[in-house]
Amino acid sequence: MKAKILLAFLTLCLPLLASALDGLELLKKLDRNLEPESYESYRKLINIEPSGAKKEFVIYSVKKGKDQIATLFLAPSSDKGRSTLRQGDNMWLYIPNVGKPVRITSLQSVTGGVFNNADIMRLDYAVEYDVKSADDKGDHYLLDLKAKTGDVAYDRLVMKVDRKLVLPIEIEAYTASGMLMKTLRFKDVRDFGGGIRRPATVETDSPLYKDYKSVMLYSGLKKKDFPDEVFTQGFMARIDELRK
Amino acid sequence: MNFAAAVFTVALTVAGIASGAEQFSFDASEFEKKIFDTSGYLEEKLEAMSLRGDAPAYRLGYPGKPARKSLVRSTTTLEASARLNLDAFVADLRAQAVSAHDALTDTRSEATVMDSGVRWSAGPGYVVDIGKRVQRWGKGYAWSPVGFIERPRDANDPQASREGFVMASGEWTKRFESPVSTVGITGLIVPTSGRINTDFGQTGHVNPAAKLYLLALDTDLDLLWRGKGARPQSFGVDFSRNISSALEVHGEWARTLAAPRNTVTASGVTRSAQANADAWLLGLRYLTGGEVTWIVEYYRNGNGFSARELDAYGEFLAYALAPGAGAALENKARAVAQSGYGRPNPGRDYLYLKASVSEPFGWVYGAAALTAMSNVHDGSWQLTPEVSYSGLAGVELRARLVLLAGPAHAEFAEKAVRNRLELQARFFF
Numbered sequence: 001m002k003a004k005i006l007l008a009f010l011t012l013c014l015p016l017l018a019s020a021l022d023g024l025e026l027l028k029k030l031d032r033n034l035e036p037e038s039y040e041s042y043r044k045l046i047n048i049e050p051s052g053a054k055k056e057f058v059i060y061s062v063k064k065g066k067d068q069i070a071t072l073f074l075a076p077s078s079d080k081g082r083s084t085l086r087q088g089d090n091m092w093l094y095i096p097n098v099g100k101p102v103r104i105t106s107l108q109s110v111t112g113g114v115f116n117n118a119d120i121m122r123l124d125y126a127v128e129y130d131v132k133s134a135d136d137k138g139d140h141y142l143l144d145l146k147a148k149t150g151d152v153a154y155d156r157l158v159m160k161v162d163r164k165l166v167l168p169i170e171i172e173a174y175t176a177s178g179m180l181m182k183t184l185r186f187k188d189v190r191d192f193g194g195g196i197r198r199p200a201t202v203e204t205d206s207p208l209y210k211d212y213k214s215v216m217l218y219s220g221l222k223k224k225d226f227p228d229e230v231f232t233q234g235f236m237a238r239i240d241e242l243r244k
Numbered sequence: 245m246n247f248a249a250a251v252f253t254v255a256l257t258v259a260g261i262a263s264g265a266e267q268f269s270f271d272a273s274e275f276e277k278k279i280f281d282t283s284g285y286l287e288e289k290l291e292a293m294s295l296r297g298d299a300p301a302y303r304l305g306y307p308g309k310p311a312r313k314s315l316v317r318s319t320t321t322l323e324a325s326a327r328l329n330l331d332a333f334v335a336d337l338r339a340q341a342v343s344a345h346d347a348l349t350d351t352r353s354e355a356t357v358m359d360s361g362v363r364w365s366a367g368p369g370y371v372v373d374i375g376k377r378v379q380r381w382g383k384g385y386a387w388s389p390v391g392f393i394e395r396p397r398d399a400n401d402p403q404a405s406r407e408g409f410v411m412a413s414g415e416w417t418k419r420f421e422s423p424v425s426t427v428g429i430t431g432l433i434v435p436t437s438g439r440i441n442t443d444f445g446q447t448g449h450v451n452p453a454a455k456l457y458l459l460a461l462d463t464d465l466d467l468l469w470r471g472k473g474a475r476p477q478s479f480g481v482d483f484s485r486n487i488s489s490a491l492e493v494h495g496e497w498a499r500t501l502a503a504p505r506n507t508v509t510a511s512g513v514t515r516s517a518q519a520n521a522d523a524w525l526l527g528l529r530y531l532t533g534g535e536v537t538w539i540v541e542y543y544r545n546g547n548g549f550s551a552r553e554l555d556a557y558g559e560f561l562a563y564a565l566a567p568g569a570g571a572a573l574e575n576k577a578r579a580v581a582q583s584g585y586g587r588p589n590p591g592r593d594y595l596y597l598k599a600s601v602s603e604p605f606g607w608v609y610g611a612a613a614l615t616a617m618s619n620v621h622d623g624s625w626q627l628t629p630e631v632s633y634s635g636l637a638g639v640e641l642r643a644r645l646v647l648l649a650g651p652a653h654a655e656f657a658e659k660a661v662r663n664r665l666e667l668q669a670r671f672f673f
Contacts (some may be wrong), residue, residue, distance in 0.1 A: 042272035049608065055637060058275055074275050077638050077672035080283055087425070090462055090486060098403050100380035103464075103484055103492045105531055109602070151489040201268065212608065220272030228419035229369035232426050233457070233464070235417070240329070241365055243277040 023134030023143055024126065029166050031124040034198050036223040038064045040242070042074075043216055045111055045120075050211035057111050059120065062224070062242060068231040069121045072239040083236045084110060086121040089151045094236035101233045114182060114206045114214035118153030125159075128152045139163060154181060165189065167198060182206035192221045277329060284324035285672045291317045294663040300561030302660040304581055306348050307574070317346035323358070323405060334363045340405060358407045369417040378408040379432070381455065381468055382525075383484040383494035386596040386617070387543045387589070389523035390480040390498045392470035393434050393444075393453050399589055399596065399617060400628070400646070410440045417457075428457035436474045445474025462486070468498075477501045490531040497524040503547050506583035510559035512576060514583075521547035527596075535603070541596040548592035549585065551621035551654070557585050558653030591655055593620040609635030617656075624650020624657045640670040 035041070045057040058075040073082040081096040084104070092101035093110055109116040129145035129152070141161040147154065154173035162169050171184040183206070186199035202216040229235060230242065296302055297311025320343045327336040338359040345351045361375010378395075382388030386399040395406050417428040434451040436444050444451065451473040458465040463485040470478045480498030487493055503521040508514050527541035549557070557580070563569065564577035584590060600613035611632045618625040630644030646664040650657035 042270075042275060044268075044270040046268060047608070049635075053635075055609065055635065060275070077283060078285075078634065078640055078670070080672075087459070088462075089489065090459075095403070097405050098380070100382070103486055103494075103529070105486070105489045105492075108531060108537075153489075209606070209608070215268055217268055217270035219270045227368040229367075229417050232417050232419060232428065232459075234371075234415060234428050235368065238363075238365060238371070240277065241332075241334075 021134040021136055021141065023131030026134060026141060026161065026166065027126045027129070027131055027143060027145070028124075030161060030168060031126050033166050034168070035063070035221065036194075036196065037066070037124075038223065038225050039221060040224045041221040042219045044219070045115055046215040046217070047111070047114065048213045048215065060239070060243060061121075062226055062230065062239070064226050064228070064231060066127050067123050068228075069123070070231055070236070070239055071120060072243075079111075081240075082110070083239050084117065084121060085231060085233065085236055086123075087231060089149075091117055091121065092233060092236065094233075096237070101236055114204045114209050114212060115216065116153060119204070119216075125157070129157060136163075140169060150176075165197070180207055182208075192218070194223055196221055196223070279329055281327045281329065282325065283673065284322070285670045287319075287321040287323070287668060287670045289319040289321070289666060289668045291315075291319070291667075292665045293317065293661050296658075296660055296662050299658055299660055300558070300565045300577070301658055303565040304561065304577060304586075305660050309348055312348065315346055315348060317344060319344040332365045334365070336360065336363075356407055358405060371415045372413070373415075374412045376408045376410045377413070378406050379411070379413075381466065381482070382496050383464070383466075383482045384496055384525045384527060384541060384543070385529075385539050385598075386541055387525055387545075387594070388496060389525055389543070389545070390466070390468045390478075390482050390496045392468060392475075392478050392480075392498070393432065393451070396588065399594075400626075409434050409444055411435075424458055424460045426457070426459035428455075430455040430457070434474075441474075447474070449473030451475070472501075476503050492529040493526075494528070495524070495526045497522070500547065505547055506580070507549070507553055508557055508560050508580045508585070510556045510563070512560050512564060512573070514580060523547065534601075536599055536601045539596070539598040539600075543589075543594040543596065545589070545592055545594075549590050550592055551619075554585075554591060554619075554622060554655060555653045558658055589619075589655075591619040591621060594618065595620055607633075609633055619650070619655045622650060622654035624648070624654035626656050638672045640672070642666070642668045642670075 040062045043059045043061060045059065047055045056075065057073060057079060060072045060074055061069060063069045067088040069086040071084045073079040083094045085092045085101065091104045093104045094101045104117060110120065125145065128148060130148055132144040132146045135142045140163050143159040143161060145157040145159060155176040156174040158172040159168055160170040167189065168186045173181045175181055182204055185203045187203065188199055188201040189197060190200040191197045200218045204214045293315045295312050295315055297313055302311065321340060323338065323340045325336065325338040327334060337357065339355065339357050341355040343351060343353040357376060359376055359378055361373060361377060364372045366372065379393050381392060381394065382390040386402050388397060393409060398404050411432050411434045413430060413432040415428065415430045417426065419426055432453045434441060434444060434453065436447050436449050436451060438447050452471040454469050456467040463483055466482045468480050478498055478500040480496060482496040484492060484494040500521045502518045504516065504518055506514060506516050523545045525541055525543045527539065530538045561577055564573040595618045598613060598615040600611060602611050604610060604612045613630050615628040616625060627647045628644055630642060632640065632642040634640050644666050648656040648659055648662060
């Protein structure tokens with residue numbers, strides 16, 4: 001009799017189990033909705049000071065697979081020709097006059113302002129974070145993400161996800177001590193062609209930079225594959241060859 | 245709601261939209277690749293120097309000039325680059341024109357092709373390059389013992405622009421799914437003749453060199469070699485690795501076979517010898533929680549001069565350049581300086597320490613740094629506090645103070661310049 005009751009209980013619970021939110025699958029889907037695994041894109045980074053003064057950077061980026069990213073600075077003129085490379089946790093900066101790639105870390109910032117190197121050379125969230133919890137909040141999902149290693153720039157992310165589009169709406173990034181480092185707001189969902197529909201604007205502010213704001217604008221994002229040799233130190237001076 | 249209230253509400257809403265919801269736009273087509281592209285900068289530098297007018301180095305540097313206690317120098321530098329992009333072929337040129345003016349040397353102007361050539365990218369992993377190029381071997385920040393085929397870096401300003409040598413090179417790079425994830429092989433020749441690379445060494449040599457690069461277990465590794473020719477044969481190794489996201493360690497080791505070494509006694513007796521010489525460097529970069537980047541390097545130059553040898557050289561200069569010593573002794577002093585003692589860091593052991601912080605005290609785009617460099621054996625040192633600012637579009641500003649001191653006849657205490665204040669503005673185009 002007990003076995004029958006247990007079986008009936010489990011049968012009743014099955015639909016609940018089937019409908020339980022799979023946070024990891026959701027995160028992987030969000031990653032693919034944001035960008036193809038291999039792509040090229042152009043981004044404009046705008047740092048806005050409390051006075052309203054702005055400094056703009058334009059970056060060409062290419063990514064391949066889970067953890068290979070290279071970027072090339074196209075503007076301003078003082079930064080033109082600089083490039084960065086990321087292979088997993090390894091990051092390098094190439095400055096034309098200095099000439100040799102120098103190792104950099106994820107928390108440093110090649111642009112100054114609110115964006116750091118990890119923001120500029122971001123890997124898929126599912127590559128760097130485990131899902132601690134995933135909650136259905138009705139109009140959105142709420143994901144609590146924990147960094148897989150201590151080398152990741154932010155120890156914890158709290159991500160508000162658009163339920164319908166499966167795209168981030170807002171991300172809060174915290175240090176290991178629980179301090180809020182920055183908040184990213186994803187806006188202006190646009191069709192980039194090739195089945196890519198994602199926010200074209202990411203606004204960021206940080207309590208560490210009071211009254212400062214940084215904006216990242218996307219354009220020319222498209223799926224593209226590259227040879228592995230593009231993501232090597234020797235190619236950092238030649239990234240411009242990839243542009244048409 | 246009456247009409248006035250409605251108008252007021254609408255006005256407030258419009259004002260709110262205007263002030264709070266700034267619209268940004270970006271179209272990548274504005275940044276399409278150009279077939280012909282130019283860039284560069286104009287730099288204005290003002291230096292106020294306190295001089296050691298009575299130091300032998302002053303008399304060596306400014307022969308026949310009266311002793312001065314101070315000097316102001318203004319330098320204008322124009323560096324322009326042009327690039328022609330023709331698919332797999334890229335032709336480029338980087339040239340620099342410098343005009344300096346001060347009361348000791350009046351106006352000096354010179355123009356130099358720093359870097360120029362043609363690159364053929366036969367594929368993502370194959371490159372052939374011919375021209376005047378700057379090879380930057382090694383992982384050191386202030387020095388590079390394995391920089392076998394390049395002009396030495398200025399440890400006072402490691403990121404300063406340098407001039408290349410004429411060379412031909414081929415490079416092959418391959419990625420692998422293994423613990424050794426990248427392999428790169430570079431082969432070069434740096435020919436010397438009466439017309440090209442005259443300052444590389446003896447003429448009539450091909451001067452082959454090669455580098456094997458490996459990214460193995462997240463560690464950058466290079467094996468480097470320069471064949472015997474205009475310069476003695478050298479070989480070495482370097483490495484760089486991130487121990488954590490905040491700590492990087494690097495090192496270099498080089499051996500030069502039958503390296504020439506010239507010394508002088510206090511009385512002016514010179515001696516030439518040849519011996520194998522080892523040089524090495526160990527360093528680290530560490531980013532603290534407070535965003536301060538520390539760079540620490542220890543440099544051992546096996547072919548450098550000991551404190552005793554530098555002391556003897558200092559005594560010889562004082563004797564050879566004393567008033568009334570004669571032209572023959574002055575010429576000998578100049579020849580001895582050019583044989584090795586006069587190079588920027590002629591000593592044997594150096595310690596370099598730089599602490600820099602980006603955006604200190606919330607000063608966005610600002611940076612501050614303090615650099616200390618010391619000749620470990622003679623106890624002389626150089627201290628350089630500096631601030632820089634890059635918040636204006638296309639403009640970089642830098643101010644720094646260079647302070648030098650040490651015991652008598654010690655390296656940094658014997659330089660012609662006692663202290664120097666530099667103000668520099670770069671305008672990029």
